[in-house]
Amino acid sequence: MPTLGMPDHPDIDSFRRQARALQRAVRAGDAGAVARLARYHPGGVPDDASGLQLSAAQLVLAREYGFASWPRLVRYLKTVAEHGWDTGLGAASVADAAAEFCRLACLTYSRDDGPARWTQARRLLAEHPGLTTANIWAAAAAARPDDVGRLLAEQPRRVAERGGPFRWRPLYYLVYSRLDAAVPAERVLAVARQMLAAGADPNEGYLFDALPPPFTLLTGVFGHGELGQRRQPSHPHWRALGRLLLDAGADPNDAQTLYNRMFEPDNSHLELLFEYGLGTGDGGPWKTRIPDLSTPAQMLRVQLRWAVEHDQPARVRLLVEHGIDFRSPFEGDGPAWSPGDGRTPAELAQLNGNVDIADYLIAEGATPPGPDPVRELIAAALRADQSALDRIRAEHPAAVTQARRDRPGLMVWAAAQAPIETLTLLAELGFDINAYGRGDAPVEQPWETALHHSAGNGNVELTRRLLTLGADPNLRDRRFDATPLDWARHLHQPTTVALLEPVTAPPAGSQ
Template sequence: MPTLGMPDRPHLDSFRRQARALQRAVRAGDPEAVARLARHHPGGVPDDVGGLRLSAAQFVLAREYGFASWPRLTRYLETAAEHGWDARLGARPVTDPAEEFCRLACLTYSREDGPARWARARALLDRHPGLTTGNIWAAAAAARPDDVGRLLAEQPRRAVERGGPFRWRPLYYLVYSRFDPAVPAERVLAVARKLLGAGADANEGYLFNALPPPFTLLTGVFGHGELGRRRQPPHPHWQALGRLLLDAGADPNDAQTLYNRMFEPDDSHLELLFAYGLGTGDGGPWKRRIGELDEPARMLRVQLRWAVEHHQPARVRLLVEHGVDFRSPFEGDGPAWSPGDGRTPVELARLNGDTEIAGYLLAQGAAPPGPDPVHELIAGALRADRSALNRVRAEHPDAVEEARRSRPGLIVWAAARGGSEAVALLAELGFDVNAYGRGDAPVEEAWETALHHGAANGDVELIRRLLDLGADPGLRDRRFEATPLEWARHLHQPAAAALLEPVTAPQPGVE
């Protein structure tokens, strides 16, 4: 697992300097540098640190950034230099109407995305209807097959030239364009066929701020992401366009698509990708470029974990029906919301109080988990099963204390799931209603409080109950430094805001 974060614009020279600095520090006997060497170098700390070779320091640095070796890191940096995408460009207006249209028309996977931006693109095209005639990137973004065909006839190389405000190739502008939800399918598909026929790559992709995994053409087709369907919707003709790209050789094992679409229960993207081999093969050209990307089978195991923990029973069934391993424990490093903690899918389902998914997995042949009083107590609380809680407490008096010790932020997870009764039960058990935790995944990380999630979801009943239990409306979350009231306002939850406003102390200097 990486211990250092990749910078926004990584450059090999910077990493070379870091490696030399580490080498010098180790040779000087710096305790922190020696400890880094001990953690990551297979040979440990040599008897004579004064003779440490640069290659050893390079290896340690590569491991700290999550790469198996220095050559793997340097290869990744070369890939990032060629395929990098600076997301900040989406917020920078340009004077040329054709380029500004491209900038406004396309998804950028930044806070800039949304219908208001695309309306500005439509207005710009109305004012400058000829902006697509001499600019193939704008012609692609506007889905103008006649302009694209003429420009390709003049210079076929244009199909693979990078340009426009983001330095993308034309097909990418077509696929990421959202300016017109009513754009005719025949225009979109005609442009895609012309570009593919002229040499465009169906596996085209870019590294968002130089970070893996790549945002591919398929990523743009399927849309969605952390800002939701409204601000990052799928392409209006995602099914037909997705099939066209997959028929042209796009690899269905698209990690960013799987991530962007996992937040909502709709499985239509998975059904299409499974039809083209999702979960099989070697991971395609991007896996060959970046060896640290997950194998296809592991990608789907991560999807299974998310579906189990977020009560997506239809997705669990779909994944199991397509051969995803549902029996083995999750092991090895993983993202914070999919840790390799040694639990099986059925154990996770039971731990989250999800009897439906647990029952399905058991019926499919999963091994029933052994007894665990702490897990049984947590599961009982999350499903608001007081009788189960009373039984566990009677049989295992220490289970409550151990549950509070191991899951101090559990009440945040319960609140995010909309569990008003579960929150009340956890408070009875001594869980702190003002504890910090994560609501997007059942892992311990001090992000926000339960009251923040009541505000975000507009759950007036939960907010009232939390306030009655002693929740502090003045606490700020640890990522955005905002109060629950500010969350409610930002997420357009007027009823929640009206309830929180009278009990939230005004910010100094703000009326």
């Protein structure tokens, strides 16, 4: 798993400078640099590090950024130079009406996405109805087949030209446009067919902010993401448009689509992608460009873990029915929210209190998990099963202490996923109501408190319960340095704002 984040505008010279700096630091005996070498170099720290070769420092740096080798990193940077895209462009207005229309009409997968932008785009198009006549990118975003057909007939090479405010190719503007759900499917499909016939690549994609995996045309078709369905919806005609692209050769193994759609239990995207070979093949052209991308099988194992932990039984069943490995433990590097911690899917299902999923996996052939008092205690707490808790505590008195040691941030996960009674049970077991953790995944990463989560989600009942149990409204999260009240305000949750304002101390220096 990478420990360094890719910079906004990566270039090979900056990485060469970083590698030389690491080489010099190791040669000088810097403790931090030596620790990096020990962690990431397969040969460890040599007896005499004063002569460390630059190639060794380059390998360490590449692995810190998540690449298997320095040549793989160099290759990736070349791919970024060709396919990288800066999401900050979505926030910068432009003077040209056609370009501004494109900017407002399309998903950018930034914090600016949402219906207000698309309303502005419709208003701008109404004020300047002719802005699509000479601009193929605007014509694509507006799904105007007459304009697109004429512009391609005049200059067929336009289909491959990057332009508009984002320097995207025309088909990308069509697929990422959320201009108006009332635009007929016939217009959208007609434009897509025109461009594909003219040579548009059905696997077109960009590396948003220089990060893998790519946001492809399919990613734009299926939509969704961390901001939710309202602000990052699917294309209004996603099913027909997705099928058209898949028929044209788009690879169904689209990691960003899988990520964006995993937060909701709907499986319609998976059903379509499985129809076209999801989970099979070599990963397509993007895997060729970026060998460090996950394989199709690895992508689906990540999906299985998420579905097991987030109580998505229909998705678990769908994945199992399509041959996903549900017996083996999760091992090896993975995203922070999907670690390779050696647990099997059945163990994870039991640990998270998802008994029906565990029973299904075992019935399908998974090995039943062996006895584990700590796992059983946590699972009982997450189910708010008082009788099971009492039994486990009586039979295994040390289980509570070990559970608190293993899962110090469990309160945050419980606030996000479990019945409200679980919070009281955990507090009675001695779990810290003000502990830091993650609400989106059951991993020990100190991001926010349970009160941050409830405030940001507008959950009044849960917020009241947490305050009653001693949650501190003045604690600040570790990512944004914000209080629960700040979260409620930022996420437009007036009910929890009203609840938290009277109990939150004003910022230092305010009156």
